[in-house]
Amino acid sequence: MDKKDITQYSNYLVIRKSAIVLLIRIISFELLIGILYLALRIGLRFLDIQLDLELSLDPLSIIKSFLFITIEITVVGFIILKWINNYYILTPFEIKYVTGIFSKREMNYSIKNLQSISYEQGLVGRIFHFGNVKAYSPALQQELFLSEVSNPQQIVENIKDVLEESSNKAQFIMRR
Numbered sequence: 001m002d003k004k005d006i007t008q009y010s011n012y013l014v015i016r017k018s019a020i021v022l023l024i025r026i027i028s029f030e031l032l033i034g035i036l037y038l039a040l041r042i043g044l045r046f047l048d049i050q051l052d053l054e055l056s057l058d059p060l061s062i063i064k065s066f067l068f069i070t071i072e073i074t075v076v077g078f079i080i081l082k083w084i085n086n087y088y089i090l091t092p093f094e095i096k097y098v099t100g101i102f103s104k105r106e107m108n109y110s111i112k113n114l115q116s117i118s119y120e121q122g123l124v125g126r127i128f129h130f131g132n133v134k135a136y137s138p139a140l141q142q143e144l145f146l147s148e149v150s151n152p153q154q155i156v157e158n159i160k161d162v163l164e165e166s167s168n169k170a171q172f173i174m175r176r
Contacts, residue, residue, distance in 0.1 A: 005154060012090060013089070013091075013158060014088070015155060016086075016149075016150070017130075017147070017148045018115060018148050018149060019150070020128040020129075020130055021135050024081065026076055036164070086098070088146050088149070090158060092165060092166055094110050094111055095109045109135070112166055114137055114138050114159075117135045117160065118133070118156065119156050120134070131148075131149070131152035132145055132148065132149070133149060133152045133155050
């Protein structure tokens, strides 16, 4: 498991989505841009519109290139920011899902309400060691998905360890 994907602190564990998934998304975006560029060039060729095939230093060409590169960098930056700001925190009492680039949203799921936990990995996930973790909470009557996380089997084991520790500890309700 990558150190940057899971960080262990004294009383909680930060779980990030797999860096391989981030890389796959960036490569897919770059391939899509390349295919769109080729389709545009072929389409213009069929319409008998001549384009400079050599590097041109005319101002219009430089502006188009600069605009294209700026859009590409912005979209890749957004993909990276989304990956950085989308993570899970496993504490002794709950699983927190934190998301958001411009505004943060945090959802908390109590550990003591979990009834079952499992993971799934597809072929690509098994090759690159990432997958989805599913935890079912009968109290909420819903499943919590930790999607595209590195080494989901280890994360399931970590959650099971936390469940065992929390069930062994006595729970007290303070009253005044």
